[in-house]
Amino acid sequence: MMDPRQQSPFNALPPVVVALAVVIIGIELLFQAGTAGFIGGREAVGWRLGALRDWAVIDSVWAWMWENHAYPPRQVARIVAYPFLHGSMVHAAFVAVFVLAIGNAVAPVYPNLRLLLIFFGASIGGALVFLIFFDAASPLLGGYPGVYGLIGAFTYLTQRGLTRADPEKAFLLVGFLLAIQPVFGLVATQGFGWLPDWSADLGGAAAGYGLAIVLFPGALRRLRDRMRQR
Numbered sequence: 001m002m003d004p005r006q007q008s009p010f011n012a013l014p015p016v017v018v019a020l021a022v023v024i025i026g027i028e029l030l031f032q033a034g035t036a037g038f039i040g041g042r043e044a045v046g047w048r049l050g051a052l053r054d055w056a057v058i059d060s061v062w063a064w065m066w067e068n069h070a071y072p073p074r075q076v077a078r079i080v081a082y083p084f085l086h087g088s089m090v091h092a093a094f095v096a097v098f099v100l101a102i103g104n105a106v107a108p109v110y111p112n113l114r115l116l117l118i119f120f121g122a123s124i125g126g127a128l129v130f131l132i133f134f135d136a137a138s139p140l141l142g143g144y145p146g147v148y149g150l151i152g153a154f155t156y157l158t159q160r161g162l163t164r165a166d167p168e169k170a171f172l173l174v175g176f177l178l179a180i181q182p183v184f185g186l187v188a189t190q191g192f193g194w195l196p197d198w199s200a201d202l203g204g205a206a207a208g209y210g211l212a213i214v215l216f217p218g219a220l221r222r223l224r225d226r227m228r229q230r
Contacts, residue, residue, distance in 0.1 A: 013100060013103075013104050014103070014104065014107040014108075014111065014112075014115070016103075016107065016111070016112050016115050016116060017099060017100060017103035017104055017107055017115065018100070020099050020103065020116075020119065021096040021099050021100050021103075023084060024083075024084055024086070024092050024095055024096045024099065024143055025092055025093070025096050027084050027085070027092075028086055028088075028089055028091075028092035028093075029089075030047065031047055031048040031051075032089055034047045034048075035047075035048070048085075051085055052085055052139055052141060055077075055078055055081040055082060055085060056078065056082050056085055056139035056140060056141045057078050057079060057082045057127045057130065057131065057139060057140035057141070058078070058139045058140075059131060059134070059135060059136055059137070061075055061078070062131050078127075079123065079124045079127040079128075080120055080123065080124065082123070082127065082139075082140055082141050082142070083095075083119075083120075083123045083142065083143035083145070083146045084143065085141045085142065086141060086142050086143070087141065087142070091142060092142075095142060095143040095144060095147055096143075098144075098147040098150075099119075099143065099146075099147060099150070102147065102150040102151055102154055103115060103119075103150055105154050105157075105163060106118070106150055106153045106154050106157060106212075109157060109162060109216070109217065110153060110212070110215055110216075114215045115150075117211060117215060118149050118150060118152075118153050118208050118211045118212065118215065119146040119149055119150060120146065121149065121207055121208070121211045122145055122146050122148060122149020122150070122152065122203075122204035122205070122207040122208040122211070123143070123145045123146040123149065123204060124207070125145070125149070125203050125204055125206065125207025125208075126140075126144075126145025126146075126148070126149070126197075126199075126200035126201060126202075126203040126204035126207065127140055127145065127200060127203075128203065129199050129200055129202065129203025129204075130145075130197060130199050130200035130203065133199050134197075134199050140197055140200055142197070144197065144200070144201050144204070145197070145200045145201055145203065145204030146204060147204070148174065148177070148201045148202070148204035148205040148208060149204045149205065149207055149208025149211070150208060151173055151174055151177070151205055151208065152174070152204070152205040152206065152207070152208030152209035152210075152211075152212060153208045153209065153211065153212035154173075155173070155174070155205075155209060155212075156209050156212035156213060156216075157212070174202075174205045177201075
């Protein structure tokens with residue numbers, strides 16, 4: 001495991017972090033190209049709305065599944081698909097920048113699969129919090145819950161002294177981003193307006209922090225050893 005404090009900011013970005021950002025921007029570019037009429041013909045104009053209908057986290061869909069005790073895999077997959085759907089290019093760009101910046105900071109300790117587990121685990125945790133505590137007409141979309149999960153992992157590393165950040169101010173990053181989230185929403189989502197997804201962001205941060213503890217190198221082995229001793 002490489003100490004993040006020894007990492008140069010000019011080192012090559014980890015491939016898994018770049019891949020996440022590329023997929024996020026790539027999907028948004030497809031929507032933009034379709035809306036502009038460059039690809040897909042007339043049907044492409046509705047690609048974004050169709051994708052949100054089919055893949056975003058929608059409260060009414062989950063309410064139906066809960067009431068009918070039916071969980072089709074195609075519908076359950078929404079909780080891992082929605083981080084790749086955004087309201088505009090600006091929305092997607094903000095998320096991609098945060099993924100690159102925060103992902104690069106935590107990837108030395110949580111490489112490859114572990115980083116993906118934190119990102120998607122936080123996305124799932126954020127979606128569940130959103131569905132439980134919000135009766136929202138608007139869908140949950142975008143990668144912010146996953147980003148907040150990475151911030152949660154960064155906070156944990158800071159508390160362990162593995163980053164250059166001040167441990168006392170680590171949690172302030174989450175609070176600051178939550179405070180300015182309405183501004184991000186109004187600017188970035190354009191026609192979708194501000195989406196009341198702060199609960200998903202907070203849930204993502206908590207899930208990311210918890211996963212960072214569990215996935216920290218050697219943590220599972222130490223837990224297993226303790227259980228054997230008992």
